Amino acid sequence: KHSKRDQVDIIWLVATFVVSGLGLYFLNDLVGTLPANFLTFILAGVLIALGVLVPGLSPSNLLLILSFFSPMLSGFKSLDLIGTFLPITIGGILAILAFSKAMDFALTHHHSRVYHFIIGIVLSSTILI
Incomplete structure (x- = not known):
């Protein structure tokens, strides 16, 4: 059964939009540019899996x-099994x-709140972009 939209849902949407927008905007200042390596490709796998699990993300x-x-696309193009495919697969499995x-x-x-959260992100x- 789906819940109906209320003011709290709108607050979730706006808060998620602002917090995620600021976080993503200042991400490079906060953590710097992340190198493309095994660990960051695990993170990429997690993000890809979340895109499968979270509708609309x-x-x-x-x-x-x-x-x-x-x-990541360069790794796929060169068929880099260990450096690209494996960590993305590990991240995807862990996230799922x-x-x-x-x-x-x-x-x-x-x-309703989950969808407003997703829409904000x-x-x-x-x-x-």
């Missing part, structure tokens, strides 16, 4: 903002194991 936007998209039940619970019990990441 676009991992490609986040990968572009984090500057992972081009190195960790978040699938949580996402199911959240969508079942807090449907999608809007802010799209604007920043």
Whole structure:
């Protein structure tokens, strides 16, 4: 059963938009440019899996903002099994194991707030591209 929209949902949307927008905008200042390596490709795998688990979330936007998209595509193009495919697969499997039940619970019990949260992230990441 889906919950109806209320003022708290709008607050979730605006707060998520502002916080994620500021976080993504200042990400390079906060952590610097992340190198394309095994660990960061695990993170890329997590983001890709979240795009599968979270309806409407676009991992490609986040990968572009984090500057992972081009190195990841280069790794795919060169068929880099150990440096690209393996860590992305590991990250994807870990994310699916960790978040699938949580996402199911959240969508079942807090449907409207979850979607407003997702819309806030999608809007802010799209604007920043």
